[in-house]
Amino acid sequence: MLNEFFKAAIIINILAATIRIATPLLLAALGELVTEKAGILNLGVEGTMLMGAFIGFLVANKTGSQGIGLLAAILAGGVIGMLMAFMSSTLKVDQVVTGMGINLLGSGVSLFWYRSAYPNFSLSDAALPTITVMEKVKIPFLSDIPYLGPILFSQRMLTYIAFLAVPVVWFFLYHTKFGLLIRGLGENPRAIDMKGVNVTRLQYLATIFGGMMAALGGTFVTLGSTIRFFPEITAGRGWLAIVIVIAGNWQPGRIMVATLLFALLDAFQLQLQGIGVQIPYQILLALPYIFAIIAMMGGRLRSVAPRRLGVPYQRE
């Protein structure tokens, strides 16, 4: 059975799946990176992703257009981000609890709205509302390269966007004026304030961006993957994104690597299920979460966090 693994087709499958599975994680993690660099610890990523997944699904289902669904989801993410920023930056409420509140809000509102919007369906009914899933976009020429083609260049649009976002975010953070300000903000907001820059406004922008990215990542879980929605469809991906930011040492490149590792694990586990390996699938499903804990045990990582992450800034 083990030599089945080394068949090229299987490996290509796993790697292609890795890139696909990485998409929502990468989008959410990059968004959270910017938010945390600005000093805001947004634990509400899971709830935001879930709302993104749901709103994307709902709007696509009702309007028949994926594009509008995507836009609606991004908008929802921005609104949730603004809520988080309002609570954290303006009201200076404890960020951990607020993040949990946003997760619960995402859970509760998506569930309630789903049940209200489709009241005649119960979970076991086969006639659940559906949408059409995004098509794969094969890049001409590149997708014909043996091996690399199917893995890297036959993915969905959102996947390409996610990976392109890595150098874009990197450039933004390290080579633009705003990026410099945001990097300074998370380390020492008082220094930025004393220069006459509006700290609150920056934090809002960073958090809204993070919310939009998380929602966008969430849409991939519905619009990009399955035709149906079910409650808690994001299954902890938002939390994995938060772990990824830490594991990636708050750097875009390493975040991409960490994301790929998690995604690889998940892709691997899917393949194992597919070829009927005799390990109960529940254990396989639990692997990413176990792995997350182990990854965090690596220990020295936390010392590179933005110094004032999660600490509300007050003038006096």
Place this chain on the structure above:
Amino acid sequence: MEMKNTSAQIEKENVDYVIQTKGLSKRFLNVVAIDNISVEIRKGEIHCFLGENGAGKTTLSNCLYGYYQPDEGQILYKGRPVNISSPSVAIDLGIGMVHQHFILIEPLTVVENIVIGTEPMGLLPRLDQAEDKIKSLCEIYGIDLPLRAKIWQLSVGQQQWVEILKALYVGVELLILDEPTAVLTPQESERLFDVLQQMKEKDLSIIFITHKLKEVMKVSEKVTILRKGEKVDMVNTTDVTRKDLAHMMVGREVVFRVEKDEIARGKSILEIQNLHVANDMRQEALLGIDLTLYENEILGIAGVAGNGQKELFEALIGVRNVDHGKVILDGETITNHSPRQIMARGIGHVPEDRIKMGLIPDFSVAENLILGHHRNPPVKKGISIDARYIQQFAQECVSSFDIMTPSVNQKTKYLSGGNQQKVILARELKQQPRIILTNQPTRGLDVGVMEYVHRQLLQKRKEGSAILLFSEDLDEIINLSDRIAVLFKGQIMGIFTSDKFSLDEIGLLMAGVKD
């Protein structure tokens, strides 16, 4: 006979002033920080704001910088009334401020710290152009800084220069410096004064905030003295003596030295051998410290912040790891024992930051007084905490240490700095410690409390305790210590005994200059 000056004349008068305030007041919660302050600073003038800690100097300056908004009063900049609603307004006007506690971004470079948030920084900041401009500024003023270094790699004195460059880079006309020499060696302070003279010659106006009389006499032309939030007077520096200033600053005759008895030193009680300790960035902060503490003696550690004091203090109280070396108490090695074990051996401490390290601000005075002893009888009775005992104990402490508080159940965050320090002192001294480690014991306190703290320490010295005193205030060190050790870059540069204290020599060693 003219009833009023014409407005033209007022204009002319005012234009000579770069900044004025009329009747400025600012309150925090119910505490008045400054009340009805009117000051005038002329162009090209070096003007000192003198006052004790808590007199209102920093609050006043923060109003000028737009960090705080005054509750009442007016500010005039070059004769025009202005509303400095935020630091960006102040910066646009040409006001810059170097704060007492630096606001630098540690992981970023010198250039980035100076450039961040300033205007000619476009979407893609041209750091190389900025670097050139900064370099030329450095040349003009003779400042030597590694511009590409990250802030955490710089010494405290160097960081001070970065703060100053931040203001020079954006071209200020009025520079406010808040206690700039607090972190400098005597020689570095001299250097700073020279640079200030250069700035004055370029028509920059300077407000120099300090509580050190010697500096006022040396560097300023005019002094505004503040006391308890009010302006006492403004005088020409040449017209007054240190004694006059002290009197105005405190309001009564000031004793410059506390009476210290001649006491024979007791036996040695604590030995520190070849101590190596790392700092938070995992670099070596202490490179082999050897010290001995004796009963009935105060050993003062002189040194500018950032040379290992924090690490030494924290290693001795047990919250920081010792990598090599030994700490020996009464012949027994206690290196790397836990804080609890160290406390149990009779070593008490007064940390440098009352609020962050010494107290639980949300706990009451009574609870803070038993902090650390809450697991021992008589505080602990059976499995619970004896509430009645705590109240009793707190009452005792409040009366014997003269702590001003409406009740022992008042949360310590509402106490004044001086009373907070007294709570900490009471807590530590009531345990009859054999060794007391005290770090900046009078920082931020007014003269009255300062004298009180000094008297307490001297009393304990008389009773047989060994006291290790860390202080950036050289006067305090010289006044209190029987011996002085100078700490520079993690090493003891030299130890002086009280008959041989020389400010110059100590200052040189503090700057690392060994002959």
Place this chain on the structure above:
Amino acid sequence: MNLLRNYRIEKRSDIGVPAQVLSALVALAVALLVTAILVTVAGGDWKDAFVSLYGGAFGDKGAILESLVRSTPLILTGLAAAIAFRGKIWNIGAEGQFFAGAIGSYWAYLTFEGLPTVLLWMLIFVAGCITGGLFGLLAGVLKAYFNVDEIITTVMTNYIVTYMLALILSGPWKEPGSVYRHTPQVPDYIRLPILASGSRLNLGFLLALLAALLFYYIINKTPLGFEIRALGSNPVASKFKGISVSRTVIMTLLISGAVAGLSGAIELFGSQYRIRMDLSTGYGFTGIIVALLGGLNPLAIIPAGIFFGGLINGSIRMQIITKVPTALISAVQAIILLFLLASQAITRYRIRRIRDVE
């Protein structure tokens, strides 16, 4: 000419308990308003919804008793959250610890089945506490010695426990012959005694009240509670004065996990009588909200828990009568939480009129 504004927002010097209670009530009122809007937008009638909600929660004796039943797990998970949050130790894993406790207690029941009932009950509760406590301990050890954020550990273990549960319920403990993933029902003799005949109110509720009293005592009267509170307020000073941060963190998470585990055991043997995947419908998370609504005070958590128990109970009648889905409560609890946080922040400030001078 004066250029100053007339009004300023500034911090209050102290926030008394009356102000806190008032702010909680205001938060609830605003949350209610938002809920009404939500219901209307979803196409329901908010007046009918609220009336049936209230009626179903506290409208008659039967409703009240059932609300108390519903409040039992919430009080316990609320206590779990409260004791940890007092120390700023974020135990988000009460949900997983709840299930762990249910699993542990069921195992104890299966293992010690022949023993006298009262003894068996004690073993069940102890087992529930131990298994829940073990997961708490895991988070504590990982935080103390490996510097892993307890938020991450506890959230991850929530998912891990869920999968473990699915595994157990699909295989070894599955009720023979059933298509559903659940255990067989536990027999009558082991179910917790009913306190008020005709209702489901059982011993578990009393145990929850006792636990609240116990926790109140621990937090306010014992050295451990002192250390937890000190740690939550100022970890640096706590460390300087000899409080062992790792010991306190571990003990706190152990106790927190244990009471969450107990909650699972009580819900199993007192209320639902079998383990299913939805033995808890987010009680671990609702517990967090209950704790915050109660100001992290164990005694106040009792009414807060009853309030939420009422909401959950009442939502059933609401759905039957008005067709507004019970899922509304999931949304409502989050809305309450956010408004509560906001109102607490707002009461820290007040608006003052500033006098102008010339």
